[in-house]
Amino acid sequence: MSHQTPEELRRSAEKEWEVLRERLHQAPLKPKERMALPQQEMPAQDPRERRCNMEEVALGYTEEQARIEAERCLQCPTAPCIAGCPVAIDIPRFIGEITRGDYQAALEVIRETSLLPSICGRVCPQEVQCQAPCTVGKALKDPFASVSIGRLERFVADRAAGSSRAPRVQPDTGRRVAIIGSGPASITAAADIRREGHAVTIFEAFHKPGGVLVYGIPEFRLPKRIVQDELATLEAMGVSIVPNFLVGRTRTLKQLLEEDGFDAVFIGSGAGLxxxxxxxxxxxxxxxxxxxxxxxxxxxxxYNRDEAATPIFDAPVVAVLGGGNVAMDAARTAVRLGAREVHLFYRRTRAEMPARAEEVDHAEEEGVIFHFLRSPTRILGDQDDRVQAIEVLEYELGEPDESGRRRPVAVPGSEYTVPVNAVIVSIGNDSNPLLTATTPELETNRWGNIVADETGKTSMDRVFAGGDIVLGAATVILAMGQGRSAARSINAMLAEDRER
Structure with missing residues (x-):
């Protein structure tokens, strides 16, 4: 499909809204009429322009687009979309506020359970979470035709940017909680714990807080000013953020509890290995x-070569290995850094890729070359030990494996070489062993992830964990869900302490 400019989408939506508004004045829409409304396309930069800049690709709905998309919601009594949201946002209620034109009220509904609407509206895989059980998508037999919940969440968050109030905090309880890491699980846990009046300190190993939101997701998908705004809300609530503090080296976990006076610890340090x-x-x-x-x-x-002191490898032809969102981010970043060709190798087909369909579409539009059913067997170098090619083996799909996806089976003798100057490996992450190596009391599984129950409780007294350090590499919203569960457990434990 040819690219429609933001201006074309705006004009089209204005005309559609004018007709729809007149219809709404007559009587409420019937379900069939709602499902007949066109799903609103997300305005985006032209692919030819955006592959040369780091500006955000998706530009956000106009007001008319948001009003039309909100009217597609059937306001189902059973609200299956809420069950699909890891933090249980009251989705029909916030969309209902959009239909009334009260965007601040819509944002307040979201903020009852999520402190990160601007972020989640941009990077969460709604198509496999809240939008997957959407009745509209089910009726139209297309999950991608569901109500665009994530885009509506982004709309209300961006619309009210700078005007939202920090969540109310209960009176000081005298209790102190340490949060290790400052990614989405930690931000969520910190907010929920602080709401109850407990003092919260976040310890971040890097010089900037935000975790994967800052170091992992590119500017063109999640502008860093948005992350900073969300962190500023935490600080406005009274949460203290301490950078350059590596728990396991600067201080051990046991020292935080036994010497530094913290009553509980939440570990949300992610999977960064x-x-x-x-x-x-x-x-x-x-x-x-x-x-x-x-x-x-x-x-x-x-990427800002004229100002940044940090070097980055300059390669005209780049190979990216993997099929997830991180692989898409790496490939699309390589394009923007000036690579003449970017090749992505994935050993299954496009249908099995774990990356969001939208991210794959954007990568293709920007010129990334996909090689499906292919995986490298070795990387070849020149006399100076620099990459000059990869040897690739062809695959075909066999029977499904434990994940439900068809297992790739190598085709013997199908090797061939592809000339490249750099290789970016994006096949997943494990947990960094530093924290667990210095805290043998913490139980881990065979992958090095911390073992925690459904409440976030670990094997160590008063220590809870959530996010990628427990799940392995997962999504922002799943990490947030775990942060919320652990926060409930910590708040309940501290409430019991006060009653004794």
Missing amino acids: PKFMHIEGENLVGVFSANEFLTRSNLMKA
Whole structure:
């Protein structure tokens, strides 16, 4: 489909809204009429322009688009969309406020359970969460035709930017809680714990807070000013954020509890240890983990070559290995850094890719070249140990594996080489072992993730955990859901302490 400019989408929506508004004055829409309304396309930068800049790709709904999209909601009594949301936002209620034109009220509904609407509206995979059980999508037999809940969430958050109030905080309880890490699970836990009047301190290993929201997700998908605004809300609530503090080195977990006077600890340090393929040539110059590549670009602004002191590898032809959102981010960042060609290799088909369909579409529009049913067997170097090519093996799909996806089966003798100058490995992350290595009391599983029950309780007294450190690499909203569960447990435990 050809790219429609934001101006074309705006004019089209204005005409549609004018007709719809007249119809709404006559009588409420019937369900069939609501399902007949056109889903509103997200305005976006032209692919030819955006591949040369770091500005946000998706530009957000206009007011008319948001009003039309909100009218598509059937306001189902059973609200299956809420059950699909890991933090249980009252989705029909906030969409109902949009239909009445009260965007501040819509935002307040979201903020009852989520402190990060601007972020979640941009990066959460709504198509497999809240939008998956949407009645509209079910009726139209297309999950991508569901009500665009995430886009509406972003609309109300952006519309009210700068005008929202920090959540109310209960009187001081005298209790202190330490939060390790400052990503989405930690931000959510910190907000919910602070609401109850407990003092909260976030310890962040990097020089900037935000976790994966800052170092992992590119500017063109999540502008960092938005993350800073959300963190400013936390600070306005009275949460203290301490950067450059590596728990396990600066202080141990036991010291926080036994010497520094904290009554509970929440660990939300994420999964930041990159996995590699363990193939020949991974030590060559020009091979990077997606973590390092994206951290240099996102956190250290290495893409701004005229001002940033942090170097980043300059390669005309780049290979990206993997099929998730991080792989899409790495490939699209390589395009913006000036690579002439970016090739992405994935050993299954597009249908099995874990990346969001929208991100794959955007990558294709920006010129990323996809090689499905392909995986490298080795990386080849020149006489100076610099990457010069990868050897690739072809695959075909066999029977489903434990994930339900069809297992890739190698085709013997199908190897061939592709000339490249850099390789970015994006096949997932494990948990950094530093914290658990210095805290043997914490039980971990065979992947190094901290073991926690459904309430976030770990094997160590007064220590809770959630997010990627428990789940492995997951989504922002799933991490937030775990942060919320752990916060409930911590608040309940501290309330019991006060009653004794």
